[in-house]
Amino acid sequence: MIVTKRHSLRIAAVAVLGAASVALAGTATAASPAATPAAHSLPAAVAHQTAAVKATITAKPSVSSVGAWKLFRVTGKTTGLKPGSKVTLQQKQHGKWVSLPATVTTARDGSYSLGVKLGLKGKNDLRTFSGNVVSPVFQVTVR
Structure with missing residues (x-):
């Protein structure tokens, strides 16, 4: 005892x-x-x-400039989200955010890697989101 x-x-x-x-x-x-x-x-x-930990998401493109319809990657990490959460890429078109058909699920550690092809020439404002969590905006120039 x-x-x-x-x-x-x-x-x-x-x-x-x-x-x-x-x-x-x-x-x-x-x-x-x-x-x-x-x-x-x-x-x-x-x-x-x-x-009370706030959920966050980051996004970083593999290039800052790319040819039209050429593949590049957007990588990032999430915190405060469940593994396997869906991450979607959005593009600003005519002042509105439009979801693109580029979606991936997060890994166990919250990371993700998304293959992207863009055709809209010029500077493109992009961001990723999952649920109500949005990444900071980043730019990729399509030439």
Whole structure:
């Protein structure tokens, strides 16, 4: 019984210390020791902190200029989205964002690589999106 009790106390101590170190590594600022959460509420505070992570998506073209209908790649990484999420390329046409028939699913680590061919000559404003998450706009010139 003593070995089991020590073992469970050791596990509880490690869990509390681990949760405390994660909480301290975050950006939380406490004005006074009274504002610090109690040891029994740390795991809940850490769970709330990770649930509030904002989803993001990046996009980077393999070229800045390409010939019409020539293949190039758009690669990027997502955070806060489930693996296997659908990523679609959009092009700005006449002031509106139009989804192109270029779609791919994300890998386990959130990365993606999308093959693209564009025919609209000139500077093309492009972005990728998944659900309601949108990447920053980037440009590719088609010549």
